[in-house]
Amino acid sequence: MILPELVFATNNKHKTEEIGKLLVNQYKVLNLKDIGCDVDIPETGNSFAENAELKSSYVTENFKLDCFADDSGLEIDALDNEPGxxxxxxxxxxxxxxxxxLVLKKMEGKANRKAHFKTVISLNQNNKNYLFEGVIYGHITQTPxxxxxxxxxxxxxxIGYDRTFAQMSMTEKNEISxxxxxMKKLIAFLKEQV
Structure with a gap:
């Protein structure tokens, strides 16, 4: 069975592995190295969505391939959503x-430890752009x-767990991150396109 190919605009092998497991038997996920792109695509946007779009558009424009890119980060309430x-x-x-x-140093003495991870995925497919967002809420621990x-x-x-992401297996983290x-939103969308 030949799987359709989608480029994930990243060089991060951890991300590629995570996404590859989420898309197993549906798409062959290629990364920038796989397509011969050795450019460090500038992330000059002012939001996760803008940065994700910059990356997916770069690949689509320069390699003529359907592509998705994400921009993710940690936003901490007490640090005005830094590091963002x-x-x-x-x-x-x-x-x-x-x-x-640096985060732990800036969080010293702060009672409010609420934080969330956010991901925005930009998909360029058939000359159209689509955005998908995921957020998980939690808090910053005192130590790693x-x-x-x-x-x-x-x-x-x-929230709802007594373990950090780093105490979870990749499979477990992939279910809730x-x-x-x-990605679940992206996958549901891609299935509708078939």
């Missing part, structure tokens, strides 16, 4: 540990807990 669109480079560099430590996942997973505990919520 700067989540991947909050400390000034793309270093998960430095970014996480767990060894799974990436990014801020060790300090984010979703912000990315999974947005």
């Amino acid at each position: 669109i700067y989540s991947a480079r909050y400390s000034g560099v793309r270093d998960d540990l430095e970014n996480l430590n 807990i767990g060894d799974e996942g990436f990014g801020y997973d060790p300090i984010f505990m979703p 912000h990315r999974a919520i947005a």
Whole structure:
């Protein structure tokens, strides 16, 4: 069975693996490396939606392929929704540990630890653009807990759970994460297109 191909505009192998598992037996998910795109696509938008659209449009315009891209981040109430669109480079560099430590430092002494992860997916298909959003609410822990996942997973505990994302298996996280919520919307849409 030949699966239809969709490009996911990312070089992040963790994201590609997560999405690939969500789309198993439906689409063959290719990433930027797979299509020979070695450009670091600028994320100069002012929102997750704008950044996702910039990435999906770049691939569609330059490689003539249907593409989806996401922009995700952590928004913390007590930090005026920071790190937000700067989540991947909050400390000034793309270093998960430095970014996480900066958040914990800024959260010292703050009673309100409410936060949420948000993902916006931009799909360019058949010369049209579609947006899908996913949000999961939770709080920031006092210290990192767990060894799974990436990014801020060790300090984010979703509502209704007594474990951080980093204490969950990829399968378990994929069932409840912000990315999974947005992806389910994308998948439902793609099934309607068949």
